[in-house]
Amino acid sequence: MGPFIARRLDTARDGRKVIAISAVLHGVLLGAAAILLPITWPLVPAVLLCASGVCGPMLTGGISSRLPAIAGPAQRDQRRAQSWDVASYGLSGTLGPAAVAWIAAAAEPLAATLALAAAAVIGAGAVLALPRQEPRDATVEVPTPARTLRLILRSGPLRRTLGLTVTVAFSVATLPIHAVAVAPEAGGAAAAGTLVAAYGAGNLLGSAGLMLWPLRGAADRLMSALAVLVAATLTVVALAPTLETSLAAFGLAGIGNAMFFAATPAARSEYAPVESRGQVFIWVGALKIAAGSAGTAAAGTTITQAARAPLVLVSTFTVVAATASVADRSRPRRSKP
Numbered sequence: 001m002g003p004f005i006a007r008r009l010d011t012a013r014d015g016r017k018v019i020a021i022s023a024v025l026h027g028v029l030l031g032a033a034a035i036l037l038p039i040t041w042p043l044v045p046a047v048l049l050c051a052s053g054v055c056g057p058m059l060t061g062g063i064s065s066r067l068p069a070i071a072g073p074a075q076r077d078q079r080r081a082q083s084w085d086v087a088s089y090g091l092s093g094t095l096g097p098a099a100v101a102w103i104a105a106a107a108e109p110l111a112a113t114l115a116l117a118a119a120a121v122i123g124a125g126a127v128l129a130l131p132r133q134e135p136r137d138a139t140v141e142v143p144t145p146a147r148t149l150r151l152i153l154r155s156g157p158l159r160r161t162l163g164l165t166v167t168v169a170f171s172v173a174t175l176p177i178h179a180v181a182v183a184p185e186a187g188g189a190a191a192a193g194t195l196v197a198a199y200g201a202g203n204l205l206g207s208a209g210l211m212l213w214p215l216r217g218a219a220d221r222l223m224s225a226l227a228v229l230v231a232a233t234l235t236v237v238a239l240a241p242t243l244e245t246s247l248a249a250f251g252l253a254g255i256g257n258a259m260f261f262a263a264t265p266a267a268r269s270e271y272a273p274v275e276s277r278g279q280v281f282i283w284v285g286a287l288k289i290a291a292g293s294a295g296t297a298a299a300g301t302t303i304t305q306a307a308r309a310p311l312v313l314v315s316t317f318t319v320v321a322a323t324a325s326v327a328d329r330s331r332p333r334r335s336k337p
Contacts, residue, residue, distance in 0.1 A: 005054065009062055009278035010142045014132060016066070020124040022058035027120030029055075034113035059120070060089075061285030064265050065278045069133040075270075079214035082265045086258050087207035090200060141275070148279040157220045157271040160325040162284050164223045165264050166291040167321040168230050171314035172257050173295030175199055175250065178237065181307035182246065191243055198247045202254025209255075210262050219267035224325045226260040231318035233257075238311035 029052035033045035071081035103112040183192035233253040240246040272280035299310040
């Protein structure tokens, strides 16, 4: 549902308020669902959680779409800011679950959930502290969500951005499943958590490197090349024979993923029309999340006796997608009548 409410972000005079309201709603609905779960029918908190999830894409893609206003017009500055953006996802994905586990162990699960809800509400204030964007040109029409999706599919760079983002998200989502599958032969259940932590550390290391040395060149071409890099690191993970080599391989996969996903906000910023930039970010972000969930489910159903089979398959799939993007970019453009 996120993309269908994203138009409000592009039409608002101050997009910060739209994101802040979404953050407050997300936190309030999440907290209400946690409080009501023990005392009411399960359907009630389920509905509240679904409504809370609707706000999610606004808090990810919506905030990322604000980067040009924060970093300024220079490409190097924007790409350094996008590297910080990738690092923030890595930190939240690593520290968030750790904080929830610690609070739940020290107090109770309800306290951990309410802490998350409070963090979202507090974050609304931080959003309002961001620089305000220049007001949009009132004479330019903001397209509907359906028209924005058609724009993405008709624009070569945006179409390739969407395709590769979804493909890589689907592929790297197999890594946690692979970690669990190889944990018994790598030393036990604790090995799975260690491998995933190595991936997170690699992601942060890659983001830190990009802050110092931002990506250069056309984002469209960078995405194709970096998708192949991600596929190569997944193949290395699949072939790693020991826990030590697996730890190194997971770290390399994290670095490759950080580099690839630093290129995706660059592509969205540079190729999306200003009047629909927020919607483009949220469309791609929402489909990326869906692809990640699908990748996890697919890995879980195909892993069976061959623990490395899903990684080999998604690596091949990613290389095919990258090759298709290169071929699509090389096609001669049709001349307009």
